[in-house]
Amino acid sequence: xxxxxxxxxxxxxxxxxxxxxxxxxxxxxxxxxxxxxxxxxxxxxxxxxxxxxxxxxxxxxxxxxxxxxxxxxxxxxxxxxxxxxxxxxxxxxxxxxxxxxxxxxxxxxxxxxxxxxxxxxxxxxxx
Numbered sequence: 001x002x003x004x005x006x007x008x009x010x011x012x013x014x015x016x017x018x019x020x021x022x023x024x025x026x027x028x029x030x031x032x033x034x035x036x037x038x039x040x041x042x043x044x045x046x047x048x049x050x051x052x053x054x055x056x057x058x059x060x061x062x063x064x065x066x067x068x069x070x071x072x073x074x075x076x077x078x079x080x081x082x083x084x085x086x087x088x089x090x091x092x093x094x095x096x097x098x099x100x101x102x103x104x105x106x107x108x109x110x111x112x113x114x115x116x117x118x119x120x121x122x123x124x125x126x127x
Contacts, residue, residue, distance in 0.1 A: 010088060010108050010123040018090065019112060023073070024081050028090070028113045031102055041099040048074055 010018075019025050030050045036042070042050075052070055082100065086093040089103040116123070 010090075010105055015109055015112055018085065018088065018109065019116070021081060022068055023051065023076060024085060025113065025116065027077075027081060027085070028106075028109055029117060031091075031106065032113050032117070039101060041094065041097070043102045044074075044077070044098045044100060047100055050079065102119060 085091040089105045
């Protein structure tokens with residue numbers, strides 16, 4: 001698939017592909033739920049903490065399970081999820097500043113993210 005660029009709209013298939021990953025869905029949901037302005041940038045460590053599913057019950061010390069899980073998620077974000085979303089202009093990822101903002105096509109995915117969020121209890125488990 002070719003990335004959306006130059007004002008191209010995302011196809012339905014592209015939108016569903018981007019939402020197929022739970023991590024990307026949680027990242028986009030975090031932006032939907034954010035009360036920050038549309039141009040606001042979020043530092044990647046802050047975003048990572050927001051979308052992390054790890055529990056603090058196992059301990060948060062260095063080498064703990066939650067620490068390893070956050071590191072794994074950080075690697076996945078940098079090498080998979082952020083490049084995909086940035087390549088389709090859903091987010092704007094500044095690799096030098098290590099920040100993320102909503103991209104030009106973010107609002108095309110917003111209704112789908114909100115629909116999934118509102119009707120999550122009606123979907124099969126693990127959706």
